Amino acid sequence: MNSVGEACTELKREYDTCFNRWFAEKFLKGDRSGDPCTESFRKYQRCVQAAIKEKEIPIDGVDFMGPNKDNDRR
Amino acid sequence: MVSPCRVNQGNNGEIFLLCRSAKKHLGPSLCCFLATISQPLQVSNHVLTEDIIFREVTPTNCLISRRLLTKTSRAPRWMERYLPKHMASSAYIIEDSIVDPQKRTMTTLTWNISHARLMSVEERCHYRINPENGSWTEIKREAWVSSNVYGLSRAIQEFGLARFKTGVTKTMKGFEYVLAKMQGETPSRTLAETATERARETALAAKEKAKDLASHAQKKQYV
Numbered sequence: 001m002n003s004v005g006e007a008c009t010e011l012k013r014e015y016d017t018c019f020n021r022w023f024a025e026k027f028l029k030g031d032r033s034g035d036p037c038t039e040s041f042r043k044y045q046r047c048v049q050a051a052i053k054e055k056e057i058p059i060d061g062v063d064f065m066g067p068n069k070d071n072d073r074r
Numbered sequence: 075m076v077s078p079c080r081v082n083q084g085n086n087g088e089i090f091l092l093c094r095s096a097k098k099h100l101g102p103s104l105c106c107f108l109a110t111i112s113q114p115l116q117v118s119n120h121v122l123t124e125d126i127i128f129r130e131v132t133p134t135n136c137l138i139s140r141r142l143l144t145k146t147s148r149a150p151r152w153m154e155r156y157l158p159k160h161m162a163s164s165a166y167i168i169e170d171s172i173v174d175p176q177k178r179t180m181t182t183l184t185w186n187i188s189h190a191r192l193m194s195v196e197e198r199c200h201y202r203i204n205p206e207n208g209s210w211t212e213i214k215r216e217a218w219v220s221s222n223v224y225g226l227s228r229a230i231q232e233f234g235l236a237r238f239k240t241g242v243t244k245t246m247k248g249f250e251y252v253l254a255k256m257q258g259e260t261p262s263r264t265l266a267e268t269a270t271e272r273a274r275e276t277a278l279a280a281k282e283k284a285k286d287l288a289s290h291a292q293k294k295q296y297v
Binding site for chain 1: 175
């Protein structure tokens with residue numbers, strides 16, 4: 001799958017590979033020892049956030065799990 | 075045999091999917107997480123891009139992430155006449171997710187950030203181990219559809235719900251496909267027949283209703 005920033009797809013793939021391995025082998029097994037992906041994530045984010053700004057995609061201003069909290073009927 | 079997914083409907087209209095976990099040691103969280111992230115690849119050729127734009131491990135050791143997806147925008151012809159001509163042909167969607175490896179649960183919240191005044195769709199999914207049978211993953215799925223377009227909101231809501239219901243079938247296909255691949259099998263093309271049948275019928279009925287409401291709304295404008 002491609003990144004929204006055409007130039008970021010390779011960085012995205014590198015990060016995804018690192019993340020998937022960490023997720024399956026460490027995170028889900030309760031291993032809390034450091035995150036080996038911080039560097040690849042940083043590089044990828046720098047690229048993709050710039051692409052998002054350039055394309056004026058309106059990602060800001062919504063809290064995490066935020067929209068329409070009153071839809072929660074529990 | 076391909077791991078099947080079964081579709082049940084809750085009393086409040088929520089849709090439950092019960093999917094058998096591919097391998098016991100993977101557990102439902104990994105199974106569903108992988109299924110969710112690869113699902114767009116397998117089934118929907120309308121997803122153009124996928125990016126993680128935020129990710130963090132919380133102090134309680136939960137993984138929270140935000141994803142940005144872009145999809146081609148598919149509006150039916152009766153709706154197109156109401157859209158401004160220069161409207162973006164891409165749709166942008168955000169998905170927030172929380173994975174709790176201790177509780178073996180995952181929650182996702184997905185909503186569109188483009189075309190939102192025309193039609194706003196929000197979907198929440200809860201994934202957990204089925205309490206009655208530990209080798210099944212239970213997915214509870216709820217959606218809210220709303221529109222602010224005067225005179226058309228009912229039609230658009232029905233359309234949105236129809237698409238959501240059709241989407242359940244695709245979601246099942248997506249899960250089946252990924253689960254089969256994880257088991258090292260060739261994915262089967264068959265689906266639980268009741269689910270497909272019901273989804274198709276409901277989708278058709280809702281689509282017809284939407285068309286109907288739209289043409290009535292149009293007539294009313296000239297009265």
